[in-house]
Amino acid sequence: MKLPERVEITSHNHGFAVDPDSLKMSEVEITHVNLNDQTLEGFRHRSEPVFCVQYHPEAAPGPHDSHYLFDDFTKLMREAK
Amino acid sequence: MPRRNDLHRILIIGSGPIIIGQACEFDYSGTQAAKALRADGFEVILVNSNPATIMTDPDLADKTYVEPLTLPYLTEIIRRERPDALLSTVGGQTGLNLSVELAEAGVLEKYGVELIGAKIDAIKKAEDRLLFKDAMRKIGLETPQSQLVNSVNAGLEFAGRIGYPCILRASFTMGGTGGGIAYNKEELVEILERGLALSPVHEVLIEESALGWKEYELEVMRDLADNCIIICSIENFDPMGVHTGDSITVAPAQTLTDREYQMMRDGALRCLREIGVDTGGSNVQFAINPANGRMVIIEMNPRVSRSSALASKATGFPIAKIAAKLAVGYRLDEIRNDITLKTPACFEPTIDYVVVKIPKWAFEKFPGADTTLGTQMKSVGEVMAIGPHVQGRHVEGHTQPGDRQSVRQREVR
Numbered sequence: 001m002k003l004p005e006r007v008e009i010t011s012h013n014h015g016f017a018v019d020p021d022s023l024k025m026s027e028v029e030i031t032h033v034n035l036n037d038q039t040l041e042g043f044r045h046r047s048e049p050v051f052c053v054q055y056h057p058e059a060a061p062g063p064h065d066s067h068y069l070f071d072d073f074t075k076l077m078r079e080a081k
Numbered sequence: 082m083p084r085r086n087d088l089h090r091i092l093i094i095g096s097g098p099i100i101i102g103q104a105c106e107f108d109y110s111g112t113q114a115a116k117a118l119r120a121d122g123f124e125v126i127l128v129n130s131n132p133a134t135i136m137t138d139p140d141l142a143d144k145t146y147v148e149p150l151t152l153p154y155l156t157e158i159i160r161r162e163r164p165d166a167l168l169s170t171v172g173g174q175t176g177l178n179l180s181v182e183l184a185e186a187g188v189l190e191k192y193g194v195e196l197i198g199a200k201i202d203a204i205k206k207a208e209d210r211l212l213f214k215d216a217m218r219k220i221g222l223e224t225p226q227s228q229l230v231n232s233v234n235a236g237l238e239f240a241g242r243i244g245y246p247c248i249l250r251a252s253f254t255m256g257g258t259g260g261g262i263a264y265n266k267e268e269l270v271e272i273l274e275r276g277l278a279l280s281p282v283h284e285v286l287i288e289e290s291a292l293g294w295k296e297y298e299l300e301v302m303r304d305l306a307d308n309c310i311i312i313c314s315i316e317n318f319d320p321m322g323v324h325t326g327d328s329i330t331v332a333p334a335q336t337l338t339d340r341e342y343q344m345m346r347d348g349a350l351r352c353l354r355e356i357g358v359d360t361g362g363s364n365v366q367f368a369i370n371p372a373n374g375r376m377v378i379i380e381m382n383p384r385v386s387r388s389s390a391l392a393s394k395a396t397g398f399p400i401a402k403i404a405a406k407l408a409v410g411y412r413l414d415e416i417r418n419d420i421t422l423k424t425p426a427c428f429e430p431t432i433d434y435v436v437v438k439i440p441k442w443a444f445e446k447f448p449g450a451d452t453t454l455g456t457q458m459k460s461v462g463e464v465m466a467i468g469p470h471v472q473g474r475h476v477e478g479h480t481q482p483g484d485r486q487s488v489r490q491r492e493v494r
Binding site for chain 2: 005006007009035036037060061062063064
């Protein structure tokens with residue numbers, strides 16, 4: 001899958017990462033990649049309403065570039081109701 | 082969106098003679114841009130009326146014209162050279178104004194020259210006071226309150242509501258005649274009566290004054306894919322009312338909470354998108370009323386500015402160089418970070434040190450000049466100091482060799 005060309009500035013802090021190769025044949029697809037070291041930052045399920053990111057979209061102090069994730073999440077909840 | 086291959090020859094307009102308020106920082110930005118574009122295989126045509134600049138050195142551009150920076154000369158150069166594009170944002174206000182003139186005179190259209198960096202609509206929206214106000218209202222950013230009045234009574238009523246001091250500007254008069262700052266009722270009546278009499282349409286704009294408020298600037302960049310980043314926040318030590326060029330400034334901003342800073346960051350990004358600067362660096366200025374925390378946006382420069390030079394040096398992020406690359410199509414994540422040489426330039430520098438800029442004046446060379454600092458820039462140079470804390474940098478900045486001004490005049494009025 002081709003990732004969108006948008007960049008988010010985020011707060012993040014993690015010592016582990018999922019090996020992207022391990023997801024190749026799985027039911028999830030990669031949605032976010034860290035540009036600095038190419039580690040996997042987020043993926044979503046291809047058919048189920050499940051997505052995740054490994055950085056902190058909610059963090060303060062920190063920028064608000066990832067607030068759209070909360071909209072996406074509430075939208076999924078509304079659709080699943 | 083990689084490099085555009087439909088552009089080959091790019092025209093850069095320099096900023097002309099060195100004057101107070103427009104000095105070598107624009108030689109620096111133009112030179113950086115020319116180098117970046119040539120390194121990428123573009124042909125650079127350069128025009129500057131000032132031969133005492135680095136950018137006019139023989140090796141920096143493919144063709145260099147040392148000619149007056151006026152519409153007829155620029156038109157002739159464009160007719161001869163037929164550039165594909167004009168980079169409007171790296172030659173200071175002079176370069177920007179000339180780009181607008183060339184566009185409005187139809188010269189760019191006639192010879193098929195594309196304006197890159199900032200388009201004409203974006204420049205106008207940013208530079209025209211009323212268009213800017215409207216645009217900011219649309220995206221929910223506050224600007225200083227203002228109203229056009231046609232009578233002294235209406236003026237008194239409005240000023241009573243926004244409080245003193247307030248700023249008056251008579252409509253359609255030249256060079257600020259009929260305007261002024263009113264600190265009380267009596268002064269308001271006096272200035273307003275004069276302004277109404279002088280204005281051919283009998284109209285005066287009264288504006289809330291942000292004099293004495295805290296002043297901040299954010300250096301922002303945007304690419305064609307709409308990625309936006311903040312390069313640096315700068316806080317003015319001197320309040321609103323003292324020109325930024327005459328103010329001690331500190332980077333990063335020191336007295337904002339994260340909430341306030343993020344509010345400002347969000348506002349700056351919304352502003353950049355609404356004004357529509359396609360690519361490159363811009364500078365957005367905010368003021369915060371220390372009495373109640375109210376934040377207003379003051380202005381936006383859709384070009385590489387004096388503060389960009391400072392922000393570049395403070396952070397190591399080469400704003401002008403990257404602005405030039407963004408203008409020819411690259412995205413921020415496609416450009417390499419100049420410091421790490423590995424990671425992309427799409428990042429926000431986080432600095433764990435402070436940078437203090439202290440202006441230098443040469444009042445001793447201008448006997449009789451008014452040494453009070455105000456809204457017109459008077460400094461002729463500056464000192465920058467980098468270190469772990471603000472106080473130490475002040476000491477260093479103030480003890481530079483050749484500094485004979487032990488007492489700084491910082492009275493606003």
